[in-house]
Amino acid sequence: xxxxxxxxxxxxxxxxxxxxxxxxxxxxxxxxxxxxxxxxxxxxxxxxxxxxxxxxxxxxxxxxxxxxxxxxxxxxxxxxxxxxxxxxxxxxxxxxxxxxxxxxxxxxxxxxxxxxxxxxxxxxxxxxxxxxxxxxxxxxxxxxxxxxxxxxxxxxxxxxxxxxxxxxxxxxxxxxxxxxxxxxxxxxxxxxxxxxxxxxxxxxxxxxxxxxxxxxxxxxxxxxxxxxxxxxxxxxxxxxxxxxxxxx
Amino acid sequence: xxxxxxxxxxxxxxxxxxxxxxxxxxxxxxxxxxxxxxxxxxxxxxxxxxxxxxxxxxxxxxxxxxxxxxxxxxxxxxxxxxxxxxxxxxxxxxxxxxxxxxxxxxxxxxxxxxxxxxxxxxxxxxxxxxxxxxxxxxxxxxxxxxxxxxxxxxxxxxxxxxxxxxxxxxxxxxxxxxxxxxxxxxxxxxxxxxxxxxxxxxxxxxxxxxxxxxxxxxxxxxxxxxxxxxxxxxxxxxxxxxxxxxxxxxxxxxxxxxxxxxxxxxxxxxxxxxxxxxxxxxxxxxxxxxxxxxxxxxxxxxxxxxxxxxxxxxxxxxxxxxxxxxxxxxxxxxxxxx
Numbered sequence: 312x313x314x315x316x317x318x319x320x321x322x323x324x325x326x327x328x329x330x331x332x333x334x335x336x337x338x339x340x341x342x343x344x345x346x347x348x349x350x351x352x353x354x355x356x357x358x359x360x361x362x363x364x365x366x367x368x369x370x371x372x373x374x375x376x377x378x379x380x381x382x383x384x385x386x387x388x389x390x391x392x393x394x395x396x397x398x399x400x401x402x403x404x405x406x407x408x409x410x411x412x413x414x415x416x417x418x419x420x421x422x423x424x425x426x427x428x429x430x431x432x433x434x435x436x437x438x439x440x441x442x443x444x445x446x447x448x449x450x451x452x453x454x455x456x457x458x459x460x461x462x463x464x465x466x467x468x469x470x471x472x473x474x475x476x477x478x479x480x481x482x483x484x485x486x487x488x489x490x491x492x493x494x495x496x497x498x499x500x501x502x503x504x505x506x507x508x509x510x511x512x513x514x515x516x517x518x519x520x521x522x523x524x525x526x527x528x529x530x531x532x533x534x535x536x537x538x539x540x541x542x543x544x545x546x547x548x549x550x551x552x553x554x555x556x557x558x559x
Numbered sequence: 560x561x562x563x564x565x566x567x568x569x570x571x572x573x574x575x576x577x578x579x580x581x582x583x584x585x586x587x588x589x590x591x592x593x594x595x596x597x598x599x600x601x602x603x604x605x606x607x608x609x610x611x612x613x614x615x616x617x618x619x620x621x622x623x624x625x626x627x628x629x630x631x632x633x634x635x636x637x638x639x640x641x642x643x644x645x646x647x648x649x650x651x652x653x654x655x656x657x658x659x660x661x662x663x664x665x666x667x668x669x670x671x672x673x674x675x676x677x678x679x680x681x682x683x684x685x686x687x688x689x690x691x692x693x694x695x696x697x698x699x700x701x702x703x704x705x706x707x708x709x710x711x712x713x714x715x716x717x718x719x720x721x722x723x724x725x726x727x728x729x730x731x732x733x734x735x736x737x738x739x740x741x742x743x744x745x746x747x748x749x750x751x752x753x754x755x756x757x758x759x760x761x762x763x764x765x766x767x768x769x770x771x772x773x774x775x776x777x778x779x780x781x782x783x784x785x786x787x788x789x790x791x792x793x794x795x796x797x798x799x800x801x802x803x804x805x806x807x808x809x810x811x812x813x814x815x816x817x818x819x820x821x822x823x824x825x826x827x828x829x830x831x832x833x834x835x836x837x838x839x840x841x842x843x844x845x846x847x848x849x850x851x852x853x854x855x856x857x858x859x860x861x862x863x864x865x866x867x868x869x870x871x872x873x874x875x876x877x878x879x880x881x882x883x884x885x886x887x888x889x890x891x892x893x894x895x896x897x
Contacts, residue, residue, distance in 0.1 A: 331748055331800040331830030332858035359587055368586040370798025372821060377798030379586070382833055382859045383866040455796070456589035458820030459697050463796060475824075494796075500697045519688050519698050524588070 323350045325398045327391055333382040335390060337398065338375045344493075346406075347374045348454050348465060352529045353401050355455075363393030371455040371529060373463065373494070411453070411531035412553035416497065417538040417546050418447075418488050420510035427476070427507035431490065435469055443537055445469060446509065451495055451533045459500035460517045460525045464533055467495050479505035486512045488535065495533075499525070513538075513546040526552050564632040564681055564714040568704050569663070572622030577683065577702040577710070578676070579615045581817060582691030586798070593818045594693040596776065596840030597674050599865060600638040603733060604678035606873045607635035607655050609880050609887035615683040615692040617710060621673040621843060624666040628658040629709075631718040633680035633885065639672025639841055640738070653733045655680075655876070655885075659718065671738040672841030680885070681714025695818070715886035729883070731875040734868045736838060742767060742847040746835040748858050750804060752826035756788045759828045763804075763850045768812060772844040776818040779842060780811050788826050796821045802831030802839075804850075814839065832858035834865045 323342045330336045337358075339351045355371040358378060362369065365385030370377040380390050420443045421428040432439040451464035467473070467490055475491045480503060483489075487498045489506035496506055499516035517525045527533075531553075538546065568575070580601060581594020595601035595618060602612035621639070628634075636643050636652045643650045646662040658664060666675055685692035685702070694702040704710065753759060768783035785806050799805075803815040805825040814831055815822075831839060832853060842848065853861075880887055 328751060329749075329855060330751060330827075331802055331832070332855055332862065333833050334800040336751065336798070355587065367583040368592055370586045370821070372797030373795040375795070375797045377800065379592075379800070383863050386859055387855065455821070456587070457796065458589055458591070460589045463821075492795075500699065502697050517698070519700060524689070 323347060323402070325350070325354065325402065327394060327398075329387050330377060334377055334379045335387055335394065336375055336377050337394065340374075344374075344465070345452075348452070349406050350401065351376060352454065353404070353406060354398065355529065357397045357401050358394065361397060363390045363397075365390060373454050373465075411529075412527065413532045413534070413555075414527055414551060415554045416488070416512050416533060416535050416551065417514060417542070418510040418512050418535050419538055419540065419543055420446075420488075425488070425508050425510035427489075428509050431473055431507050431509065434473065435471055442469070442509070446490075446495075447535050447537055449534070453527060453529050453531045453533060454494075455529055456525075457496060459498060459502055461496050461498050462516070462525075462527050462531070462533065463494060463496045465494050467493055469493070473507055475505045476507060479503055483508065484511065486514070486516075488512055510537075512551075513543050514549050514551045516551045518550060521550075526550070562714060562716075563630065564679055564712045564716060565629040566617075566632070566664075566679065566710045566712075567627045567629055568706060568708040568710065569627060570623060570625040571704050571706055571708070572619055572624045574620040574622075575624060575704045576618050576694045577615050577685045577692045577704065578618035578694065579685075579692045580613050581693050582689045582695075585689045585691075588689075589820070590689060590695065590698065591818045591820060592801070593695055593776065594691065595674075595676065596816060597638055597672075597676070597837045598840070599736065599837035599869070600674070600840075601676045601678075602869050603653070603872060604635045604637040604676040606869050606876060607637070607653065607731065607733065608633055608678045608680040609876050609885065610678060610680065610682050612869065612873075614678070615685040617677040617683070617704065619666060619669075619675040619677065621669045621675075624675070626664050626710075628660060628662050628664060630660050630714075631716060632658050632712070632714060633716045634658055634664070635678050636666065636675060637678070638675040639669050641666050641670070641675055642668040653735050654731070655729055657718070673843035674841055679710070679712040679714065680716045680887075681712040684711045684713060729879050731872050731879055733872050738838065738841060742849055743838060743842070744851050745839055745848050746832040746853045746858060746861065747802075747804060747829040747850050748832060748853055748855050750827040750829045752788065753828050755826060756786050756806070756828050759786050759806075760852065762786055763829060764852055766849075768848050768850070770842045770844055770846040770848070771811070774842075774844065776816050778805075778816050778819060779814045779839065781814065781848070782811055785810055785812060799827065800830050802833070802836050803827045804829040804831065832861060834858065834861040837865070 768781040
């Protein structure tokens with residue numbers, strides 16, 4: 312029996328195109344955003360677990376997976392055949408709905424810690440308190456790890472997309488908690504960023520001298536709690552570890 | 560027997576770091592592969608001293624550098640053209656050099672490029688982050704060398720003496736990139752958004768671009784004519800290839816380097832070939848370049864030829880060192896024949 316037309320419209324589609332002489336891009340389209348991201352995470356996991364011969368790196372995107380290979384060892388069509396098999400497996404498999412680890416992140420919102428809180432509130436036509444209230448009520452899902460092992464996640468629940476900075480900042484301090492679009496990110500290390508800064512966390516997300524360097528991975532769930540200036544020093548320098556109970 | 564060959568840095572110049580070919584396998588963590596911008600020179604430098612290509616090297620940025628060899632050592636200096644001296648005597652690049660204990664190694668007058676690679680027989684001992692010595696400043700792993708820094712290598716090298724000349728002539732075959740031209744030609748292939756920007760192929764092929772001083776390991780910024788796509792939606796954060804040629808909102812080009820991160824929003828209108836990225840790794844501010852379109856097949860063939868050049872040098876060095884009794888890293892010292 313052929314699938315109903317509505318199923319065909321809603322089914323995720325994975326396309327593959329060349330990205331230069333040493334990479335191919337897998338893009339996930341169709342269906343709804345949470346499903347696309349879940350499929351993307353499954354695809355990323357499948358390529359990492361069974362990398363085709365010659366593959367040197369797998370770069371997760373929000374709804375894409377870039378696969379870099381050594382073009383002295385293999386080429387697009389060879390890698391492509393192996394990837395097509397993984398894509399078919401991912402498309403055929405039930406999505407893994409088991410929730411990931413839970414993390415609770417203390418954040419000092421606004422003021423010098425969150426220089427964009429007021430302007431984000433204005434853009435969303437709500438008070439800064441409401442922005443913080445919505446942000447701390449949400450459970451966000453980590454989609455990818457971005458520059459500096461930054462957890463990038465979706466589920467901000469603002470009901471509208473948040474614009475990026477008109478001019479990206481050259482230096483954002485470590486621990487910045489930022490939003491853009493319907494996504495949020497925490498920058499574990501200082502660096503440039505075009506995301507809007509709501510606040511800052513005193514906990515350490517990453518330790519390059521530890522194995523693993525970070526405890527979180529795509530699929531994990533993040534929740535944020537507001538802290539005061541007085542509570543900052545109590546959290547400062549503590550490693551971010553999974554919370555069994557949902558308490559920080 | 561393994562001994563330690565140690566180099567004492569006297570004058571590190573503007574920026575000298577430990578380096579290697581990068582940390583493949585970490586990009587899924589959000590840690591870029593990074594590594595030597597001129598991969599060919601770094602790999603060839605290690606090949607010339609009998610090390611693995613992936614072994615650490617010392618990367619010296621475009622300034623005067625001096626160091627003292629605390630022990631006898633075998634080194635090679637590759638990358639940009641420079642005046643290399645050992646105890647004041649001019650020494651060639653792109654070949655193994657015997658350095659006696661106490662000698663000063665100096666590198667001056669760097670030209671036609673900005674990065675020099677110094678490799679030592681016996682692999683350089685370096686701190687590793689996720690398996691690699693490559694700097695990652697963002698993650699707090701700068702790998703910077705200062706005056707007084709000591710760089711050690713586990714070398715079994717024993718001073719090589721030659722009956723007639725101080726510097727034995729061992730000239731393994733090596734292809735040296737010619738970077739003397741005023742304007743470099745950099746090969747590119749189509750990017751995912753090339754077709755979304757009508758006219759960009761012709762514009763990129765017909766124009767000259769200049770590297771600006773706002774360039775680094777993350778990306779080179781080039782001034783020159785550009786075209787902006789019309790009505791392109793903000794793209795979702797996605798992985799970008801090394802060598803991706805992006806058009807940002809301003810009137811310039813960005814060519815993504817090995818320390819790039821996820822990008823959103825900028826169309827990728829071309830991708831610099833893997834072979835040409837090593838040449839671009841030598842491009843400093845003011846460098847003029849032209850882009851030349853190639854097919855993926857040509858690009859892959861060029862990269863394979865470049866890798867074959869390194870393999871040829873490795874094979875030749877292996878035969879030469881075995882015949883001379885010079886040890887290679889990780890291998891037992893061959894018996895010297897009387």
